[in-house]
Amino acid sequence: MTATAIRPRRAVFAPSLFRIEVLRQLRNPFTLVFTLAMPIGMYLIFGGFAEWGDAPMAHGNTKFQVMVSMGAFGTATAMSSLCSLAASEVRQGWGRQIAMTPLPIGGYAATKITAALAFSSLSVAGVFVAGILTGAQADDAWRWIVSAAVILVGGTLFGLWGMGVGMLLNPDSAAALASIAITVFGFIGNVFMPLDGAMLDVARFTPLYGYVSLARWPITDGQLITGQTDPMWAVLLNIVVWAAIFLALALAGVVRSRRRA
Known part of the structure; x- marks a missing residue:
């Protein structure tokens, strides 16, 4: 029998690891507070x-806009925190242990990212249920679906941020720093309260601005509470630029970790 014949089949996803990761995060008080309780509370x-929650927007009310903003914030926090933890584990040598199993490092990463998305889905669901119970309204059902989809798909952008932080910083503090940075981005990025003037001009260059604006688009058509309107190209440009920056950060972390190996 050849070596190829006895080589174990390489898995691309680990259901057991996925289940363990989700349960571990459900038992983590830091994760529960910042990704579930905090978005709902805010x-x-x-x-x-x-x-002012019942004030009309372009295609619904203000409650819906705030609900989407907080769902996006919770997703960005969950993705950055959990992907930072995964990157820190690889940096600490967990990748060598994975190499001894049928699960390749790509499958490990896919499992971790899927777990982060699943946990993000809980955050979005929690905020959206709170919105339903308190009167968030949109003109059409598809606006709920599209906003939720944009939140979850766009949240992978902050998975790159978490991976970069996890690879580059001290593993003991990487996840906390990644999540705290998301909170700071939210306050200066027009996520928690409407900004105007110079503060709004600064906000347009921050990481959360484009992501949250796109998630709000089904309800706002780009209109801001202050009366201004963002063009779609500007929102997309913000997302593309920050995606490139976070990808470069993650790649720099990978290169650095390989040099240390």
Whole structure:
């Protein structure tokens, strides 16, 4: 029998690892607070129980806009935190252990990213349920679906951010720093409260601005509460530029980790 014949088949996904990862994060109080409780709480403060929550938007009301913003924030936090943890594990030598199993490092990464997306889905679902219960409205059902899809697909952008931070920084603090940075991006990126003037001009260059604006698009058509309108090309350009920056950061982390190996 040849070596090829006895070589174990390489898996592309590990259901057991996926299940363990999701359960581990459900037992992690830091993850629960920042990715589940905090987005729901901030939605209720800024939208669900706010006096202006029922104010009309282009295709719904303000509660819907705030709901989408907080769903995007929770997803960005979950993706950055969990992907940062995965990158830190590889950096600490976990990749060598994976190499001894039928699961290749690509399958390990795919499993981790899928777990992060699953946890992000919980965050989006929690915020959207809170929105339904408190009167978030959109003119058409498809606007709910498209906004949720944009949130989850676009959230992979912040998975790259988390991977870069996890590869480049101290593993003990990488996940916390990645999540805290997302919160800072949210405050200066027109996510939590409407900005105007010079603050809005600065916000347009921040990582969360384009992502959240695109998620809001089905309800706003690019219109801001301050009366201004963002063109679609500017929103997409923001996303493309930050995707390139985060990808470069992640690749730099991979190169650095290989030099240390």
